[in-house]
């Protein structure tokens with residue numbers, strides 16, 4: 192069993208706001224994504240805010256290219272690069288969304304390679320598109336699955352929530368944050384023992400303390416995540432109250448700690464400075480388990496002066512040596528890959544540090560997926576570290592260290608586990624045990640060993656929960672048009688049924704378009720209207736028009752229709 196202590200599985204829709212869009216665009220620009228493309232992505236996200244949608248790859252590419260054409264400076268760019276650019280049809284033509292996927296892909300490829308130096312390994316267009324596609328999945332469990340599928344069946348991820356608070360859009364902000372909490376909790380129940388959630392605290396959120404306490408005490412969340420560069424200082428009275436709670440409830444804290452990543456304003460980056468913690472980690476708080484993520488940045492390990500006195504890396508290293516429970520992680524350490532000298536230095540330094548008894552459990556493996564997807568897949572990142580480290584050292588960062596940080600029982604010399612799990616882990620085990628009869632898959636071996644209850648894996652998939660209005664609405668309607676055998680398959684089998692497999696679907700029927708499909712769209716929208724309100728940008732006519740098209744085309748599966756309805760409406764019971 193290996194543990195990645197640093198991943199994000201929240202979906203874009205649970206964090207999206209004007210403020211989040213701005214902060215994300217900033218991050219893309221910092222990672223070297225060409226400016227025109229950053230602007231186009233910003234516009235795509237803005238449009239999704241105006242009218243939430245589900246986009247497949249073709250739709251996403253068409254939108255991205257369409258927006259690119261609207262960006263100021265694009266015409267000028269076209270004139271300057273005429274000889275290197277794709278077919279007129281993409282640059283000037285209409286109906287981009289009708290073009291084949293391959294055409295759209297190669298157009299984006301040609302456009303963006305004309306924008307950026309070809310040897311710049313960062314911010315390649317297809318990695319960006321892949322990142323957006325991952326972030327745009329309908330449920331948080333689906334994002335988790337995408338990562339878990341690239342790991343061994345017993346491996347686990349720590350899922351760090353994120354709170355990019357949007358003060359100026361309080362309604363959207365509240366709804367998003369609630370969905371993110373529910374969706375993260377749902378993912379832990381869907382994949383017991385493989386998704387270990389941390390709750391995001393932002394002291395600017397008025398009820399942050401109560402929300403956190405509820406999340407922790409319920410056992411769904413095992414730790415606390417902080418992101419100071421989103422605009423708060425770590426020594427405030429509000430946060431001291433959080434730390435005191437963490438000591439009392441035996442909860443670990445992980446905070447963003449590098450000069451990159453997200454920030455609300457440039458000057459807020461210094462809120463992450465590990466020196467700020469010298470005064471905090473004293474007295475009773477000295478025992479607080481704190482992980483300074485990113486080790487202050489890849490350059491702490493990858494450059495000769497990276498651990499010097501006064502650098503963030505140097506400070507973290509000193510804190511790890513001096514304090515009993517300070518940790519760090521290696522999340523998003525990728526820049527050294529492109530520089531052989533830096534890479535050599537990186538792994539030599541890492542091996543030397545792991546040799547030190549005191550540090551051997553304090554440096555943790557983390558990837559930062561899905562954000563890492565901007566540069567590489569989760570699987571590639573794992574392979575990269577395994578190939579460049581000894582097996583014993585990799586075990587230190589991916590097994591022993593994470594287990595110590597998360598509160599797993601210590602392994603004794605005989606391989607037996609003593610003593611009991613720490614309180615934060617025990618609460619999570621109790622949480623899983625309480626839901627033993629309704630988890631989404633069979634739990635990992637360690638959950639089984641430490642709980643000793645019988646689990647039943649018969650929870651409905653996160654995107655097809657019967658208690659969610661949109662799933663129930665489309666299934667109820669579709670059932671009228673199922674054949675006997677389709678109906679016998681029951682609710683679970685209905686999930687992947689395609690509309691065109693239903694009896695209503697007969698384009699040769701003269702009434703097909705005008706009456707049948709339109710009638711279905713009206714019925715379905717009517718059923719949803721009873722249980723929710725329209726999301727911004729949607730109204731009755733637009734919704735019916737959209738669904739009319741969906742029924743006519745017949746391509747979507749029932750679960751995809753449910754996902755679309757979930758974007759069109761705000762339901763009390765949404766899909767998370």
Ligand SMILES: [Zn+2]
Nearest residue numbers: 197199522559
């Ligand atoms: Zn992160």
